[in-house]
Amino acid sequence: MELNDSELATLRNRFKKNAEFLLQTTTTGDEDEKSHEEKDFKPLPRVNRHTVFWIMASVGVTYYVDFFRNIIENDDIKSWWFNVGLALLGVCLILATFCIVYLEWVKGIQHYDLEYPAIPPLATAAFIAASCSFNIALWPVWAFFTPLILFTQFMGVVMFISLLG
Known part of the structure; x- marks a missing residue:
């Protein structure tokens, strides 16, 4: 199965949009997780x-x-x-x-x-x-x-x- 140029361009654009969406959700998710982790950070007790x-x-x-x-x-x-x-x-x-x-x-x-x-x-x-x-x-x-x-x-x-x- 061969793809023509317009189909390749469409496929490329779809992957680009999906990649941008994934990058945006992972960076905002990481920031939320970090702020949540920083809020909940408790140092370990000395005696364990x-x-x-x-x-x-x-x-x-x-x-x-x-x-x-x-x-x-x-x-x-x-x-x-x-x-x-x-x-x-x-x-x-x-x-x-x-x-x-x-x-x-x-x-x-x-x-x-x-x-x-x-x-x-x-x-x-x-x-x-x-x-x-x-x-x-x-x-x-x-x-x-x-x-x-x-x-x-x-x-x-x-x-x-x-x-x-």
């Missing part, structure tokens, strides 16, 4: 099941694997990697303190990532390198459980800090 779960899991792992005693007394830990991990974690904490305390509280800069765009990637890289270093350092102690233990500890600390802020 997710937060409690990670904090309790972190406490349980700390107790079960005797975390601090192993860190202090275990001779199997690769101390060089552990010290590198501590230094990199210190870099992360210094950057976080700089952003939160100095930039946000003292200078009042809310979007410090726009003012100092190098900070987020630098902190991310330092944290990833620190977690790799800690995994290497503690692998002789807990073997393949090491990443799970460290991730659980990390999530517990993050959730605990979220309760403070």
Whole structure:
């Protein structure tokens, strides 16, 4: 079946009108939904099941694997990697303190990532390198459980800090 030029033009115009109609209804619908969502927006409570779960899991792992005693007394830990991990974690904490305390509280800069765009990637890289270093350092102690233990500890600390802020 071949269409002549006038039929093609008619078909094209029909699709164009339908497309314009659909675009108009979706944009006005999105605006209505956004304003409705903005009206109903309620921040999540600080204490929820997710937060409690990670904090309790972190406490349980700390107790079960005797975390601090192993860190202090275990001779199997690769101390060089552990010290590198501590230094990199210190870099992360210094950057976080700089952003939160100095930039946000003292200078009042809310979007410090726009003012100092190098900070987020630098902190991310330092944290990833620190977690790799800690995994290497503690692998002789807990073997393949090491990443799970460290991730659980990390999530517990993050959730605990979220309760403070």
